[in-house]
Amino acid sequence: MKAGLGLVLVAMAFFLLCCLHLSAGARFSAPSLVFDALFDHDPRNYQHVVVIKQRLTRLVVAGYAGAVLAVSGLLLQKILRNDLVSPSTLGINSGAVAFVVFGIYLFGLTGAALFWPALLGGFAAVAVAFLAAGLVSKGGRDPLSLILGGAMTATLFSSATTFAISLDPDLFGNLMGWLVGDIGNFDYQPLAWLWPIGLAGIGFAFFLCRQIDLLTLGTEQAATLGADPRLVRAGTLALAIPLAISAVCVVGPIGFVGLVAPHITRLLIGETGRPALAFCTLCGAVIVIAADIAARTLLAPQLLQVGTVMALCGGIAFLVIVVATLRRRAA
């Protein structure tokens, strides 16, 4: 598929899903009502308030989280040249959650201050995952062992999280949705000061796109073509981790967008170039918005957690990708 056509298609899908997201819910709102709520807002009309305060805010949060996680996943997959890595399979999500939970328990941190423990947790998780992978593969560079290292990291940190929660369950009563990954009605508040991180991160990703593409050719090739592999790799890691963390701080550990969106991108228009990056950004947003619609309507009026819906679909997608990768290697 041509990159331009792909971009147009995914943009259309994005737009359609946005409209669907605003009108779908426990009670369906007609498109005309949504239109009125957006452009001719009446603060005393309850349905207008629902559309703006409960659906538009969720839409923005879902779109942001999806876009940021997808870009983070694409960057990680490109620089590590391993199409099984993503923020969740490397354990970044679990690491961030563990550090946040301990930050709350030990120091009583709230709000904006939680970004820093989360960031620290993300970097710690990546370090542990690399260490574990190196030990599991005994110095070899098997891409599968990085995933195994990530899984061990995730188990380690989620055990720590469970331990902290079992110390004082009541303290974390309000956080249950966040712990499994969910979009709540007040999630736009942390987003209000976190969005610059996401914007700057995606901007840098576009800026560095050429260098990162060179790295996908392999370290030697990239060095011959004038990129400094170490610098680019470190810079991209320093970009991808805060991007993922900024999403985790808002919605909690929503996994697998970062794994699936780059795969869709690669399947449809290839992974190199800025159009692919733009495609991946929109694709991630589309996936999380779709998951949010599913979470709100499947068992309406009960809400499901977006994180669990994503984990279920994403786990199955991960299985398919793993089996496909292994078949290709075996063949």
Next chain:
Amino acid sequence: MRRHFTIRLGSAVHFPIDLRPALVLAVLSILLCIGMLYALQLGSTALSMNDVIRWLLPWQDADAETSAIMLLRWPRVTVAILAGAMIATSGYLLQVVSRNGLADPGLLGISQGGMAAVVIGAALFGLSPAWLAFASLAGGFATALFVMALAWRLSSATGLILVGLAVGIALSAAIEIIMVRGGILQFARWLAWSHGSLTSVSVGNAGMVALWAAVLLPLSLIASGQMMPLLLGHEQAAGIGASPRRLSLLLTMMAAALVAPIVAAVGPISFLGLIAGHIARTLVGERPGAVMPVAMLCGALILLIADTVGRTLFLPVIVPAGILVSIAGVLAFLIAARLSRSSR
């Protein structure tokens, strides 16, 4: 030093016994007995060792207070020992079948399959606790078959683990959807169970686990004598007349059956099978007949220590044993791998 010791009965019957495994087994058994005494003695109410020993000896009458406390402690200690042994056995069986030292019922998705069946059975159909073990068995079997079928034709040894990991992730998400409906207290309890906790073990649980253990542990010991050919790989095993496919299917089913009652009673305990298998192989080498009993004792000892430490060291906080095993186990595994690499 002689490596073998032979017991001779008359002139025709000889039992050659490997000295090293026998020695390791003896030391581990003694450690386990000491650990059991301390596990019974320690707790929020300290007892004197004299009382514990008097309670244990059938011809002595223990006082009523000790008996009351023991009624709470002995099921827990029993389950810790049996569960540790069964999980370690299951892990070792899977390691032999997949010819991969990293196999573990928690990593291959078998525990999660059992958990999913338990959660669905208990939450949606209101199964009574007695049937939960069978639900868990069915779930574990189904998952094991599914994972094996998917990974059957993949040559990579890590492949089986990754497929199991992915299946486990999808199953945990399904469990989570059911479990987040009850508020944070239930969620916290579920989190503890999903890592494995012996807090709510009752006399009934202990009986159930003991029944399964009495059948399955001797069976696995018998099977360990037949497992040697599998270590050679499928072609070679078939070449010397073993039937590797049937045998490995049978052993996988046995591994699933071994974790089923544990998942129902205490939840999965990830990494225990992996760690116990590693320690056992470091201690006595590769022969399944020797590794299997050592792995059992190691698993029992590790879980007993983890549970006892978890409920006594951080009082009044009680740390679920599964969490201690995962954290300490992963860290220990990393350090051990690091040391063994630098020593080479």
